[in-house]
Amino acid sequence: EKIDFLASLPGNMPKTLCLIEADGKTYRGTIVEKKGGSVFVRTSSKGAPAELPIESITSLHPLGF
Helix, strand or coil, rough: CCHHHHHHCCCCCCCCCEEEEECCCEEEEEEEEECCCCEEECCCCCCCCCCEHHHHEEEEEEEEC
């Protein structure tokens, strides 16, 4: 539910910064989109968004805007 909500925010609203734990790693960033069984997370690095399978996500904590 959280993933669906955060991925479907309108473009005129700021994206919510999240702390995501998946596969034993911790990611801090914003959810860019949900496509199929994966979530794309833009982290603080300027590279391409990280692709995380939804099944691998163990926790998701919104930190704020």
